[in-house]
Amino acid sequence: MTMSENRKSWSLLKTDPALVLALGSTVVFYCIVLQPAMHGTLLARYTSEHAVEYVIVTLFFWGMFDIILKLLALPREYLATRHEWIPPKVGREPASKSVELLAHVRNNSAWLLASRTGRRLINALTFVAEKGSAADYREHLQHLADLDDQESHTNYTVLRFVIAVTPILGFLGTVVHFGAAIGGFSFEDMEAKLPEIVSGMGTAFNTTSVALATAMTMMFAMFLCERVELSVVASIDRLIDHDLLHRFEVKDANIVPFLAVIQTANREALDGIARTSQEQVKIWTKGLDVLFEHFAERQRLELLREQASFDALRQRYESFESQREDQMRQFFALIDKRHDENWAQIQLALDRASMFREDVSQLLQAMNAIARGEGRLVELQTSLADNLRLLNDSSQIDSALHGLTAAIHLITSRSRTIGMSDSAAA
Template sequence: MLKLLTSPATVAAALTALFLVACGDGGPLAHPLITRYALGHPLAVATVGLFFAGAAAVLMRAVGHRAERRAVAALAICRFPTTADALAWAGESRLAAPSRVRGLLTDPPPADRAETRLGALHESAADRLHDGYGLVRTITWAVPILGFLGTVVGITLAIAGIDPDGLGESLGEVTGGLAVAFDTTALALALSLVLVFGTHAVQGAELSNLERLRDVAFRALLPLCPAAEEDPVRAAAADVAELMRRRAGDLAEVHAAAWRGSLEEMRSAWAETLTESRAAFAAGIRAETAAAAEAAERRQQAAGQEFLSAVRAATDAMTGAVSRWSDGFEEAAAADVDRSDRLRDLADSLAAIAERTEAHSMIAGRIDAGLATVNEAGHFEEAVHSLTAAAHLLTMRLGGVPGQSAPQPTSAHVVPSQRRAA
């Protein structure tokens, strides 16, 4: 009866009932968010109940861990004079520390095998601890599954509530179904996180206590185990093992000597082979080097001949080009000399023209002066003679023909002159 009342299912049912009462009208947990997420759908209520089942299992493991830790601490300070005292201390308790004492000292093994038995007992306790969290791991896996199931149900309700003829009227049912889908998922994920972290903390503490129990059991219980007895069979087996070890050592030495001889022969053979290979390789390299040197010399001679031919051709081409350039330079120099002579003649001509122009200017001035004198003095004949002499002089200066007399002015020519002078 007591075991039934303290089972995780009973504790979970009690916690779920208390939660529902506390979330009711006037309860201490009555809040719109709690009512929406925890009580909005039957799947949400089932998720809360499953969470309380996992929480109850973790809580009971935590309570049991406190008793286990106290038992390990008591074993650490105990010094048992005899095996009977240790068994009396263990009694019928189902805690890990008393169970470890009973498992080792009920039929105490010799000291040389006690350590092996303690290791086996520790592994068995660790396996039982892992199995003890099977229900919690299942619940931690099932809580998110319920949330996803609520998501599927909510989406199904939303799709079923869609009315193509009255979308406005069916909008409430659609949003209600979507609220169920998302609310159940959020609730399941949050509760699974709480379970995961709580389980990790309690299980880690129990594993640490179990490791401490192993160390305490080694220190406190190994001295109570009887010493190892002399066993003839074991002694004979030890002698045989020692003899086999010596024989194995001798065989190993023989094999090692044989291997060393074989390796030495192989090394000598390899050295001879390597020497022959090196000699053959060197001879081949020398032959190839001589042939390559001869071929390179031939190629070098051919290349030298080609280079000399190319140099001769280039020299001839350059000589012809220089000759042509020299002839061109001579022709240009002769043309420059001719051009200089022509320029000199042109300069002389220009100087002569300038002198003639100056004489013409002087004669024109004399004519103007003579006309002025005629106009003033009225000596017409003298003016005519002066004009004739000036015209004759002008003709001579301008390149007139020598020996040809100047034309005599007529009266027809004089009259206009007199008129112009007047």
């Protein structure tokens, strides 16, 4: 091998770290699988029975490490799309502004400048800065977007090759196994060595199974990785469209003289509009001054009317206050009069209550006297009953009746005397 070929192979390994990692992982994998403890296991039977299986395992590691490295690079691209690269645009800007924006972009970190977003921004702004105008700027942005899409597709070329060649290697291993299993036997030895032939055919199908399993795994992982990368590219396209697509003024060199004429006419029109506006402002100022004078006069009259209304209202309030004070004095005088009358009635009631108490006291004394008289009447009744019984026994009823009549007259006269004394006391 020549020196140039050695350099080419070394540059291939240097530019493809996934291949380097795949070779190292293959060596480590077979150092583990070829151990005596792994003999007879399912993993050893499917990956170490034929040389083709060694190649299939190496290609599987190559494809998976390539996908893993691409996935590890996507977070940087995602963060770059979220970074604020240039100030927000405010209307259309001249093409000369691109030089300042380009310097602003290049002031960012190296890892941001190495991202797709940074490279796309630098290419777009460099195009405008070098050309000095935004002519064909939209087409250039579309060209950069197409280049990014092409790069995304190119990045998976090796992986597509690995996925496509892996099943072919599996079929090749199966054919080689079939040839090895059948080629060493004659037709006479077929019946005796049939179990050995069947075992060799099973080993041949193992190679195809491993190849198909690894190809499907790498295809599914590539599908997921490619979808994520396409979403990042779409985010970059949206960022470029938002920040750069309609940012710069587009001027054609053929229409510059016409633009000068239009600008001159525009300045003259603006001057005429300014003069007309000044005259109109003066007219409006005079009209507003007259209007303000009318308004001030009307406001003065309104203030006078309101002052008169306030004076009349204050007079009515003072009159009402005086009337209310007179009514309150009359009310308090009436209350004092009623209070004196009520006090006199209360005094009269107290005097009558005192007289009633004395009458009750005399009544109680009379009732006590009556009670004492009733006790005597009981004694008299008893004695009369005894006398009547004696009279009845002695047959002197007439004399007893006369005596009883006299006693009744005596009691009656006595009761009248007590009644007259009570009336005189009342």
